Amino acid sequence: MKVDLIIAPIRELHTLQGRSGPRRGRDHGDTGVIRDAGIVVNDGHVASIGPAHEILREHSSELVVDASKSVVTPGLVDCHTHLVWAGDRSEDFVRRSSGISYEQIAAEGGGILSTMRATREASVEDLTDSLLSRIELIRSLGTTTCEIKASYGLSPEGCRNELDAIAAAKSKTNLRIAVTFMAAHAYPPDRPQEDFVELIRSELLPMAAGHPAGPSFNDVFCEVGAFDVETTELILRAGIELGLTPKVHADEFNVLGGVELGCRLGAASCDHLLASGAHQFRTLAESSTVAVVMPGTAHYLGKPYADARAMIDTGCAVALGTDFNPGSSMIPSMPFVLGLAVSKMKLTPEEALVAATVNAAAALPDAIPEGVGTLAPGAPADLCLWPARTLGEMVWQYTFIRPTQVFIGGRAA
Template structure:
């Protein structure tokens, strides 16, 4: 097996280089660091050299430890990073989709016992091995569509046993699957039926038992909360954040999806890695994010699938906030794992430029899960997570939508065969 891989003859080597910085903001997001007729050298899984094909290192093609790959005039760019998914689950909710087509809202379906709790029932009834198998198949599909790193949340168990089951399945996947997996504990996804009359008791369970145990066992990197109308309050969110912080876990937040909550202020104050959704974010909160290191993770597929308002991407970008995009792949509000499709929707519906959307799906997405120092751009020293498009222009990525634009995937320096 070759230790080194030289990729050359890329029409455009889209590096998304931030010259050592961890994020791109504002006008920087339009600079993709493109090298025409580009090449790069991978050594033991990491990028060792980047430049023009004419300047590429020379190797004896018969050398057994070197593989030379001709990109044949295609685009070479970083693999996608999906910083918000719920891909460990059982069951399906196409019946709820049909109800939405008849006019019911996401909230109305949830009030009838559907929504998140529908998936909770199915997931509770499925063992760890089966959940792992289902999720592994989903990760296979993500990888084929160019996603080389993905965050995975729990949140469909809502008991200590079932939340741990989900996180253990994610832990298994991180060891077994090619996709780099980052786990997030989302016990505060919805109030479980068992605690319908005891909100305080459930928050106590999360903060006093579940978070400390998860931290000790290394089962999650982040703790997330769904802070919104009908779910968890700002006060409850702060309690959970305090527990997570005291136990050494990072923070993430679902906020302003259904209503304006003001919770972005809490996320910024606690130094959360990201705050996600933001369809109802206020101008004041946009200003707070612009002054913080907290990434704004936008979920265009959710707004598209639910036919609801989109997050104000232009205002966030122009304010100087760190803007990322994710799929939010889940059985209720976005049954798509395709980051190419998310890029198209971000461009057509949120008025992001192709360059901004690509930056948001790579470097800034990696920052939203704390990995932009090692993934998300094609820079020397980073892991070689690379996709090669079918096209010779990166702008074809949002333009030619609906199919799979990925010709080849390189993961940790290994050219994969599908």
């Protein structure tokens, strides 16, 4: 049978096929590995997988890729980024080296607010160009699906410009993009706090829900110095009424109840969780909400890492993201995040890969095609070839590894 693409032989293929939904418990380390494997792609989707000799005997193609010296995985899914921004936070970075905390810098009007000012001043064209450059960067590092937050405008025009940039970028890239609206990232200094909350509920959320960028989610930063639990609930419920699924930046620095609120409201994910403990882990484990951890943020800020090992052992569905942003995680590389998850959070390479593929996709429900994050028959043919003999060797090279080839929808990216 003639097909569009054959990749065979493959030294080590991680299919991530199995039961639907996010992996938990013992399943969290099941990557569906097949050695000396082959994969058939037709019409942008995985047509079949199996032993290499059978694949090559039963199929033919004008495009056959030899992966006998490669690990092949699904394309990586980065389920938490802030890719739209303008400006520079290098001064914040340098100040932290002298012992000034992220929270103190934010309280002094730096941090998110400095990015707000620069983003508001940028044109849609400039925002789009910088966003496309970042998209190309993360794709070269193995990310084939990502979530992008509109999170720095903090005004009607600023938020609209961010969404316009995302919509423009979506039309110019084959990277799969899920969009999150996050007006509730910080309180802007040019408006009373109560007025800003009302603006979000009455004007910004309705604008976002109808925007061509097509946001699926509404995210709130529930934290000391940002939005308290009661206000977070008001904003999330306003989004729910407009069809936007909740997400929560929760327990990044302090435990305020954001995890419990997110799980109660059916949030797609609660993200960060650096300060979370056993009670929050049990709450997440008993819910459908995905626990998104981002070791790059802890690494970048010099904070303790989220206890992802305990989360998995408690039964949470754990996902990984970069949190790529200018202030607290200038880290675009999902392979680097996998390496931190193994070296600092004590996940196995297999658990980390699950968290960066099928579980990360589960944190983006209904926003991306079904099957993203796996290479099961029928799934989109989003995959990466890595210059390694085993998954362990791939993750071992986490500070510098890049895929040798990336395919999105069966096409070389």
